[in-house]
Amino acid sequence: MGAINKLRLLYQVRKNQWLKTSELEELQAKKLRAIIKHAYENTEFYHRKFKDAGVRPDDIKTAEDLKKLPFTTKEELREHSTGSMLARGVDLKRCLITETSGSTGIPTKIVYDEAADDFSKAINLRSYTENGLCLRSKWAVFKDLHHFQKQQWFQKLGIFSPLQLSVFDTTDKQVSILREFKPDVLDGYTSSIRLLAKAVEENGSEDIKPKAVFGTSEILDDEMRRYINSVFDVEMIDLFGCVELNRTAWECGEHVGYHIDIDAVIMEFVREGEIVSAGERGEIVYTGLYNYAMPLIRYAIEDIGVPSSEQCPCGRGLPLMKLIEGRSDSFMQVPDGRIFSPIIWTVIMRRVPGIGQFKAIQERKDLIRILLVRDDKFTQRTIDQTEHDIREVMGEEVNVKVELVDEIPKEKSGKIRAAVSKVNIRW
Ligand SMILES: [Zn+2]
Known part of the structure; x- marks a missing residue:
């Protein structure tokens, strides 16, 4: 045309x-x-x-x-x-x-x-x-x-x-x-x-x-x-x-x-x-x-x-x-004060082979839990690389804990959210 x-x-x-x-x-x-x-x-x-x-x-x-x-x-x-x-x-x-x-x-x-x-x-x-x-x-x-x-x-x-x-x-x-x-x-x-x-x-x-x-x-x-x-x-x-x-x-x-x-x-x-x-x-x-x-x-x-x-x-x-109304608790603030938008997750995680699905949960400023559903390319390296890549972006003070799960639990709304923070942000 x-x-x-x-x-x-x-x-x-x-x-x-x-x-x-x-x-x-x-x-x-x-x-x-x-x-x-x-x-x-x-x-x-x-x-x-x-x-x-x-x-x-x-x-x-x-x-x-x-x-x-x-x-x-x-x-x-x-x-x-x-x-x-x-x-x-x-x-x-x-x-x-x-x-x-x-x-x-x-x-x-x-x-x-x-x-x-x-x-x-x-x-x-x-x-x-x-x-x-x-x-x-x-x-x-x-x-x-x-x-x-x-x-x-x-x-x-x-x-x-x-x-x-x-x-x-x-x-x-x-x-x-x-x-x-x-x-x-x-x-x-x-x-x-x-x-x-x-x-x-x-x-x-x-x-x-x-x-x-x-x-x-x-x-x-x-x-x-x-x-x-x-x-x-x-x-x-x-x-x-x-x-x-x-x-x-x-x-x-x-x-x-x-x-x-x-x-x-x-x-x-x-x-x-x-x-x-x-x-x-x-x-x-x-x-x-x-x-x-x-x-x-x-x-x-x-x-x-x-x-x-x-x-x-x-x-x-x-x-x-x-x-x-949308929710803004998907932002994460790390110990050095930087604030990360939820957009980072899909991109960090997509680079790592072996991940079927994931969810990032910030429990404390310096602790992020990753719930991870494996796909058929999963190996131990998937876990190592996930931890490494997240800390590379968010800083070495951040501890990353990967947990293997069969399924990512849905929110009450029925949605699956890839990132949730339990930490209040100081904007
Ligand atoms: Zn109108």
Whole structure:
């Protein structure tokens, strides 16, 4: 597809948001019928799943019909994403493959073909351009090393071209890069922005005065939001999504909730197998509407959300959801005073062979317990390297205790969190 076509996609999805909700639901149902038929006819995984459930593609006409189908679990995705979930004829060499680095500590490969990637980028950009990102904004993004991306199509046109900052650089280094860059827009993990805000507040920086700040909702509590807003004198915009489906919901300037991208995904909110009512919390179940390379139908992502029947004063037809307040007790402060964001865990641990899943628990400032589920590459070296790599990053005063377990216990919310600290942080 040419660049013009790609910009047309952005134009199209920006227009979509102003349709009436009922019109958007019609568009959604049309896309749903198409992807259901495609998944049934072209993927072994869903062909079998639909058959086993006694459901024919024609039985699924609207989002409400999805309840006839079973969920797709994270485990199934991990096992089959590059196998039986791939559509017939997909050439992996021509696809974009990303890995989840979610809070569970289990990496999963996600496959997008070019058309899906283009559409996904358009949906993602919509959440930014609606909140102040302009064609040539000076846009700085915090990334973990695994998500450093090659230039996107729109960046080759010299537009929407972000400066990428590593979350592993010291805050001092980030500050000095940003002083020079003078960003209009700051974007990335909320935890990284929180740490940056602290440095800016303490040392002052006239040059870091973004007009817009975007955070991704790995964790955001009221205190964090207030703090970031006050340091940068902005109203930060929180974005919601996941690696599996990219952007799926976002705040507009009204901050009433998150507008769900229902022209790109279906979000169901489920509790004990039933769809919850507006205002009730439920587990988010996603059906992607545009990725024909690796369709995802009723994917249970183990995330919690609350559907809302409120109308947003902004007038967009994209319906709203709310989030349960995030938790900031995933930050860890070590004896020398440094504070680490939870992002570090997935990256440290991914380098170590033999880990199926993990959870880091800070018991005391100088004691971190690692619960570890083995995979088939596990050896004694897995334990040694885990201890070594953590102390290398967090400091030699930190004791690391690895405990082998069969399963990582879930939180009350149903989520698995990769990092929890029992130590209060002195910010
Ligand atoms: Zn709105």
